[in-house]
Amino acid sequence: MKSLIMAIGVCIALSGCATSHYTAGRDFSSANVSSITKGKTTTTELKSIFGEPYAKSAVSETDEKWIYTYTNGSAHAQSYVVTMKVTTTGIQKTLDVLIRNDVVINYTFSEGPAPGTTTATN
Template structure:
C-alpha cells in the first residue's frame, strides 16, 4: 500500500514539475477600429474631428507651413508560457498604424497598416 501511495505522490510531483502557465499582455497607444477609420472623409474631416474620434496622435510631423502628417499607433503584445522544466513560450503581437496627411487643418489622405506576428519559442 505504501508503494502505491508513493507512486501516486511521485506521479503528481512529475506532473506538477512539467506543467504551469503564465500570461502577460502589454498594450500601447489608443485603440482604433476599422469603423473609426471609415469616419474619415478625405477633403472634409477636420483636425478637431480627428481628435474627437482618435484622440491626440502618437506623433505629429510638420511637412510645411500648412501640412502635417499625424501618426496613430496601437500595439498589443501577449506572451504565454507553459512548463517549468521544458518551457514553451508563445507570443502574439498585433500592431496597427494610421497615418493621416493634413493640409490646412483638413484630412487630405490617410493610410492604415495592420501587422500580426505570431511566434513560438521552446526553451529547454
C-alpha cells in the same frame, strides 16, 4: 512507489507557466477610418472621431503627420521539464494621417497581428 511519487513531484515542481498582457496607445474604432475623406476631413473632425493622436510630427512648414496606434496582446510561457513553449498573440492597428493646413490630404490604415505573434517551442 515512493520513487515514482517523488519523480512526479519533481516534474511538477520544475514545470510552470507565466502570462503577461500588454497594451500600447489608445484603442480606436477601425470602422471610423472610412469616414475620413481626403481633401475634406479637418483636424477638428479627426479629433472628434479618434481623439488626440498618439504622436504628431512636422513634415514641412505646411504639412503635419498624425499617428493613431494601438497594440494589445499577451504572451504565455509554459515551461516543461526539458522544453518551453511560448505563445504570443495580439492585434495592432495604425492610422497614419498626412495633414496640410488643417485638412487631411492622405492617410493609410493597417490592422493585423501584432509583431512577434508566434508560437515557439524550445
